[in-house]
Amino acid sequence: MQDKEFLTSLFEAAVKAADPLAALRAHVPDPPKGRTVVIGAGKGAAQLARAFETLWSGPVSGTVVTRYGYGATCDRIRVLEAAHPVPDAAGLQAGEALMQEVSDLGPDDLVVALICGGGSSLLPCPPNGLSLEDEQALNTALLASGAPISAMNAIRKHVSGLKGGRLAAMAHPARVVSLVVSDVPGDDPAQVASGPTVPDAVSRLDALNLIEDHHIALPDNILAHLLTTAADAPSPDDLCFAQNEVRVVASAGLSLDAAAALSRAQGIPAVILSDAIEGEARDVGRVHAAIAREVANKNRPFEKPIVILSGGETTVTLRGQGRGGRNTEFLLALAQELDGSRGITALAADTDGIDGSEDNAGAFVDGTSCARMRAKGRNPAADLAGNDAFSAFEAIGDLFSPGPTGTNVNDFRAILIR
Numbered sequence: 001m002q003d004k005e006f007l008t009s010l011f012e013a014a015v016k017a018a019d020p021l022a023a024l025r026a027h028v029p030d031p032p033k034g035r036t037v038v039i040g041a042g043k044g045a046a047q048l049a050r051a052f053e054t055l056w057s058g059p060v061s062g063t064v065v066t067r068y069g070y071g072a073t074c075d076r077i078r079v080l081e082a083a084h085p086v087p088d089a090a091g092l093q094a095g096e097a098l099m100q101e102v103s104d105l106g107p108d109d110l111v112v113a114l115i116c117g118g119g120s121s122l123l124p125c126p127p128n129g130l131s132l133e134d135e136q137a138l139n140t141a142l143l144a145s146g147a148p149i150s151a152m153n154a155i156r157k158h159v160s161g162l163k164g165g166r167l168a169a170m171a172h173p174a175r176v177v178s179l180v181v182s183d184v185p186g187d188d189p190a191q192v193a194s195g196p197t198v199p200d201a202v203s204r205l206d207a208l209n210l211i212e213d214h215h216i217a218l219p220d221n222i223l224a225h226l227l228t229t230a231a232d233a234p235s236p237d238d239l240c241f242a243q244n245e246v247r248v249v250a251s252a253g254l255s256l257d258a259a260a261a262l263s264r265a266q267g268i269p270a271v272i273l274s275d276a277i278e279g280e281a282r283d284v285g286r287v288h289a290a291i292a293r294e295v296a297n298k299n300r301p302f303e304k305p306i307v308i309l310s311g312g313e314t315t316v317t318l319r320g321q322g323r324g325g326r327n328t329e330f331l332l333a334l335a336q337e338l339d340g341s342r343g344i345t346a347l348a349a350d351t352d353g354i355d356g357s358e359d360n361a362g363a364f365v366d367g368t369s370c371a372r373m374r375a376k377g378r379n380p381a382a383d384l385a386g387n388d389a390f391s392a393f394e395a396i397g398d399l400f401s402p403g404p405t406g407t408n409v410n411d412f413r414a415i416l417i418r
């Protein structure tokens with residue numbers, strides 16, 4: 001098996017471990033006396049809804065929203081599509097549809113919330129005094145800031161009419177069971193999709209401190225909103241959440257375990273550095289390169305052959321106007337550090353099938369990547385400086401584009417050292 005084919009098989013094993021049907025099977029709640037309503041949001045929400053319909057024998061209705069092009073056919077649950085990563089009017093309508101689904105429910109009713117990564121931008125709901133344009137400006141500023149996802153979501157949930165547990169509060173007195181596919185480091189369900197059905201102890205004042213700590217430039221009217229008590233999200237100890245349940249049904253850790261098991265079954269040892277790595281994508285790439293070189297040259301801290309796996313969610317601080325997401329940026333930095341190395345091949349990709357706003361999930365790297373880029377007229381250092389990793393890998397035909405996978409458990413990174 002060729003190296004790229006081998007790494008692709010590990011990615012596929014990681015994605016399969018987060019398959020919606022397998023993930024939900026052990027977590028379907030008991031039927032209620034009253035109605036069952038499904039709501040959901042995220043890049044894998046439609047596939048989760050279809051799996052839930054397969055597993056649920058009783059009556060069910062509801063609405064979920066996913067990214068454009070990520071839909072799936074469901075018989076009883078309506079699937080809406082909206083924009084990601086910057087929200088649009090379709091997302092605004094989807095948020096209103098989900099709020100309508102949970103209105104007028106009683107104590108005998110059950111709400112099943114299918115939540116996964118991407119839901120933050122798919123459920124815009126500007127609070128009083130703010131507009132969709134304000135929420136778009138907020139998302140754009142956060143995405144360009146380089147702040148970790150936990151900080152972004154802490155801020156988003158205080159500038160929303162339904163995040164931070166507010167959607168679950170609207171469903172009261174119905175019971176809400178949130179089934180969460182985690183795409184965040186640490187698997188805190190309150191962080192996934194900014195927690196529309198899971199309240200969080202992170203306060204409005206905490207959010208203001210995060211804005212200052214990460215030097216995030218927000219529009220004046222959003223800052224003004226955050227200075228008022230109207231931005232306060234509900235407290236986790238509010239009685240309206242007392243009977244609710246939250247279950248993480250799939251995560252990066254489980255997917256990395258599956259990839260490691262497949263690698264070992266094929267005769268190549270595997271180690272998992274962490275499933276919760278954060279930081280600037282280019283910096284994380286350089287650190288991974290240093291570890292790979294140490295193994296290749298000195299057989300430490302691991303003996304070769306070996307596959308080094310990691311997950312988590314890095315960030316990109318925008319410095320230029322190029323194309324690409326955090327995985328391709330990680331890889332371009334990795335490629336520069338591995339330039340000329342032998343016996344090292346890597347794949348990094350987003351498990352949802354899309355890295356940033358382009359149509360690739362990630363790319364492949366080896367010791368010849370930068371030389372081949374230069375032969376095609378690219379300057380790897382300049383491309384990295386301008387956040388144009390997509391163009392660099394496109395030039396050498398090493399983009400990895402599996403298409404939408406139907407799940408999302410964050411980034412997958414694998415470095416094979418022969």
